[in-house]
Amino acid sequence: MAETRTPVNALLVIDMQVDFITGSLAVPDGPSVIDPVKEIIQLPFHARYASKDWHPPGHISFASTHPGKALFGLTTIHPPQRLAIANGQNVQWIAEHGLEQVLWPDHCIQARLAHSSSTLCKRIRTDPGVESYSAFQDPWGLLISNLEGLLREKGVTDLYIVGVAGDHCVKESAIDAVKACAWKTWVVREGVRSVSTEGKEWDTLKSAGVGIIDTISDLKTRLCV
């Protein structure tokens, strides 16, 4: 049966920042994603949003914060006590909620970045002890961004996601978007680059219920452009 609903289409651009394109944590083939994302931004969405990585120096995700640990190695991080307690949790909950964390090069440090007024999504990666790949919330649910509220306020029915990195912040944002059960969610593959070139994230996204759109041409068809 033909679709009769009137969609409200929103675009979410994840972390299109110099450090992820050509900088300290550049994804492979990073510069090649710029033109596709620019083209996608020009399409007639009803609303456009952007997220930004924005860490204080000494962030928990930086290898430099963990002396003796290897770059791109793993460590276990726990919810910061002050935030957990403020959210009604206790010491036992903190101990039980350790997460594996990749140790990245220093990247997207606040003092080194010009603040962009075009970023609408409230930043949630500013706490030195919390890492959040998702633009919606951190994995412990301690810090929630304003993104879900912005999308609901606008009456968004369909959310399209592009940007970097596909296997981290794009993937986790898309999965959180599906969990919100408020809009259909797609990732546009032509507008995404990942840290790993293995492509495992695409199966994970499909399993989570995220739609995959391969090309800008397919996206245009979907948007009736």
Ligand SMILES: [Zn+2]
């Ligand atoms: Zn980061």
